[in-house]
Amino acid sequence: MTATESLRTGAGLDGELLRDLYQRMLLTRQLDLEFVTMQRQGVLLGYAPLRGQEAAQVGSGAVVDRARDFVFPTYREVGVAVAMDVDVVGYMATHLGVWNGGAYDPIASRFGAVNAVVAGSVLHAVGWAKGEKLTGSDGVALAYFGDGASSQGDVHEAMNFAGVDRLPVVFFCQNNGWAISVPTARQVAGGSVSARAAGYGFPGVRVDGNDVEAVYLATQEAFARARAGEGPTVIEAMTYRSGPHSTSDDPGRYRELVEENSWIERDPITRLALRLREEHAADEAYFEGALAEARAATESIRTGITETVGRPAEEMFDLVFANRPTTLDQQRDLWRAAAEGEERGDD
Amino acid sequence: MTDAPTTAAPSTTLSMQAAINLALEHALAQDDRTLVFGEDVGKLGGVFRVTDGLQERFGADRVFDTPLAESAIMGMAVGLALHGFRPIPEIQFDGFSYPAMNQIITQLARMHYRTRGAAPMPVTLRLPSFGGIRSPEMHSESLEAIFAHVPGLKVASPSTPTDAYQLLRQSIADPDPVIFMEPKARYWNKAPFDAAMALADTPPIGSSRVVRPGKHVTLVAWGAMVSRCIRAAEFAAEDGVELEVLDLRWLKPIDAAGLAASVGRTRRAVVVHEAPLTAGLGAEVGTLITEQCFGTLRAPVQRVTGYDVPYPPGDLEDHYLPSTDRILSAVQRVLEYRRG
Numbered sequence: 254m255t256a257t258e259s260l261r262t263g264a265g266l267d268g269e270l271l272r273d274l275y276q277r278m279l280l281t282r283q284l285d286l287e288f289v290t291m292q293r294q295g296v297l298l299g300y301a302p303l304r305g306q307e308a309a310q311v312g313s314g315a316v317v318d319r320a321r322d323f324v325f326p327t328y329r330e331v332g333v334a335v336a337m338d339v340d341v342v343g344y345m346a347t348h349l350g351v352w353n354g355g356a357y358d359p360i361a362s363r364f365g366a367v368n369a370v371v372a373g374s375v376l377h378a379v380g381w382a383k384g385e386k387l388t389g390s391d392g393v394a395l396a397y398f399g400d401g402a403s404s405q406g407d408v409h410e411a412m413n414f415a416g417v418d419r420l421p422v423v424f425f426c427q428n429n430g431w432a433i434s435v436p437t438a439r440q441v442a443g444g445s446v447s448a449r450a451a452g453y454g455f456p457g458v459r460v461d462g463n464d465v466e467a468v469y470l471a472t473q474e475a476f477a478r479a480r481a482g483e484g485p486t487v488i489e490a491m492t493y494r495s496g497p498h499s500t501s502d503d504p505g506r507y508r509e510l511v512e513e514n515s516w517i518e519r520d521p522i523t524r525l526a527l528r529l530r531e532e533h534a535a536d537e538a539y540f541e542g543a544l545a546e547a548r549a550a551t552e553s554i555r556t557g558i559t560e561t562v563g564r565p566a567e568e569m570f571d572l573v574f575a576n577r578p579t580t581l582d583q584q585r586d587l588w589r590a591a592a593e594g595e596e597r598g599d600d
Numbered sequence: 601m602t603d604a605p606t607t608a609a610p611s612t613t614l615s616m617q618a619a620i621n622l623a624l625e626h627a628l629a630q631d632d633r634t635l636v637f638g639e640d641v642g643k644l645g646g647v648f649r650v651t652d653g654l655q656e657r658f659g660a661d662r663v664f665d666t667p668l669a670e671s672a673i674m675g676m677a678v679g680l681a682l683h684g685f686r687p688i689p690e691i692q693f694d695g696f697s698y699p700a701m702n703q704i705i706t707q708l709a710r711m712h713y714r715t716r717g718a719a720p721m722p723v724t725l726r727l728p729s730f731g732g733i734r735s736p737e738m739h740s741e742s743l744e745a746i747f748a749h750v751p752g753l754k755v756a757s758p759s760t761p762t763d764a765y766q767l768l769r770q771s772i773a774d775p776d777p778v779i780f781m782e783p784k785a786r787y788w789n790k791a792p793f794d795a796a797m798a799l800a801d802t803p804p805i806g807s808s809r810v811v812r813p814g815k816h817v818t819l820v821a822w823g824a825m826v827s828r829c830i831r832a833a834e835f836a837a838e839d840g841v842e843l844e845v846l847d848l849r850w851l852k853p854i855d856a857a858g859l860a861a862s863v864g865r866t867r868r869a870v871v872v873h874e875a876p877l878t879a880g881l882g883a884e885v886g887t888l889i890t891e892q893c894f895g896t897l898r899a900p901v902q903r904v905t906g907y908d909v910p911y912p913p914g915d916l917e918d919h920y921l922p923s924t925d926r927i928l929s930a931v932q933r934v935l936e937y938r939r940g
Contacts, residue, residue, distance in 0.1 A: 323682075354714030365682070366714045370706045376672055377707070380679020387635075387661050387685075394679075407702070410672035417667055572713045573752050575720040575775035578806055578853035 305495030308521030312468030401432025462490030638690030695738030709752030732785030734914035899937030
């Protein structure tokens with residue numbers, strides 16, 4: 254790490270905000286654990302755990318103003334959804350196999366559809382930010398991506414364009430150490446995603462991604478710059494993917510348990526709890542209440558997911574176009590006739 | 601779509617390049633949410649001058665140059681559409697769309713579906729396409745089969761100035777993504793043009809057009825191959841053979857009924873395209889004809905296409921492209937075909 258990108262740590266958020274962040278991080282953790290369980294139980298088809306990244310996600314998502322900003326998530330952003338009060342049951346429709354992209358309204362939520370393409374939505378943030386500039390508005394686009402996605406050409410194209418036009422976009426890289434089995438050292442030449450910002454002519458900051466306050470403040474500063482017309486920022490939140498890449502992954506094949514364990518003591522939720530205790534911003538009754546609240550909310554979301562009714566298969570056809578060609582109507586008719594005539598099982 | 605033309609007097613002649621320019625001008629004037637952007641489309645007016653004068657008239661917010669990055673052009677188009685704009689991006693040449701395929705296929709084509717209709721994508725990608733101009737590598741690709749194969753995209757290609765104006769205005773007005781393939785070999789051919797009449801006469805999306813009636817064989821083509829088929833029909837007429845030329849216009853959705861109506865009359869069909877043979881759109885057209893006209897067909901549908909080779913250098917271009925002679929040979933094959 255060079256001097257120009259020293260690891261920032263936070264200081265100065267008030268107790269009420271810290272407690273809100275804690276509550277959301279705790280809920281995110283409870284949900285994440287529950288979703289892994291639900292996949293093992295066969296309820297969810299698959300899931301991409303985020304355990305360890307709660308501070309990076311909640312700390313950045315909490316800065317978003319839903320009246321004017323827009324967020325472009327990847328496929329591992331439950332914590333951002335929780336920070337923004339997005340309908341998590343609708344979010345999980347994607348992992349439930351009910352609808353790829355989720356079943357919430359991305360426009361009303363200001364939280365784009367779950368995007369399965371690595372770095373797929375980073376350019377959309379730049380286009381949306383261009384729209385803000387063209388309309389003279391002061392909203393900010395927040396693009397999430399990972400250390401793996403930073404290798405994609407689209408990220409370069411996005412940062413270059415955003416720099417040329419000084420667009421109001423915040424590039425938020427969660428550097429969680431691993432892109433499935435490939436460590437950051439084999440992924441990021443030069444060792445830093447944020448350092449690349451200098452080449453595009455805008456600031457890049459590296460923050461301790463497990464320090465929610467540092468994440469929040471860095472994001473807040475980047476948003477203020479963007480709103481003031483001062484252009485983009487890259488934030489690289491250094492964190493750790495404590496779980497597997499997905500519920501189909503086996504980290505035992507590529508990393509040591511001792512490495513995973515070393516991050517337990519840097520757990521973002523434990524750290525924030527310690528901080529709240531030290532500053533007497535929360536007492537034991539608060540922590541007990543927070544856990545109970547998170548568990549109750551998790552249970553309610555679990556129920557919502559298990560009670561989610563699948564979408565009618567007609568939607569396969571009906572939602573492809575806004576102005577559907579009759580050729581697709583004909584295929585829908587053929588499907589319906591075939592579905593009604595099904596007698597024999599498949600292999 | 602009711603505004604009258606501002607710069608072209610009625611009953612004038614116009615090149616396709618100028619007709620497309622006029623369609624863009626009218627779309628920009630009609631709807632503040634339309635944006636024209638791409639590489640060199642602003643001050644230069646595009647390498648084919650198709651966007652000439654548009655930045656001057658509508659300003660650099662509405663008509664702007666992008667960095668040289670095709671994926672960014674299409675990714676930005678998605679973001680701008682999410683914002684509520686109606687983007688009309690240009691990718692400078694057909695072959696330059698390869699680097700943008702990820703954004704076109706995984707994002708643009710699927711965003712309406714992925715968002716369950718919350719985010720329509722009224723994006724019209726203008727793509728100067730096909731060969732015939734002795735260009736460098738990657739400047740003469742015919743990608744209609746690739747685009748037509750992608751769920752969520754519509755694909756159009758005009759053959760005349762009037763058709764270009766109609767199809768482009770229609771594509772821009774449509775709420776879905778349209779890949780608009782401009783036959784660059786036909787940019788400079790002039791034809792009678794009346795924008796107001798063109799708008800009033802615009803057939804629905806997915807309509808083909810019989811551009812020359814005939815009764816012996818139907819030639820199906822699009823883009824620059826339409827005029828070549830008309831030329832073949834003129835030669836055939838000298839021998840008393842009347843070829844019907846059907847301009848497909850919409851390559852997705854394809855006008856299956858239009859194909860059936862024409863081939864139902866002629867009972868023979870030849871499909872002509874510049875793209876390579878294997879898995880080209882000719883296979884789709886041939887199948888649609890066979891499915892609908894099997895009982896009346898007098899001969900198997902013939903294909904006259906490019907070969908399964910990379911588009912050749914300018915020197916060899918004429919060996920690759922369907923020629924009038926190759927088209928007429930195929931006509932002869934379907935006329936002389938005997939069962940058994």
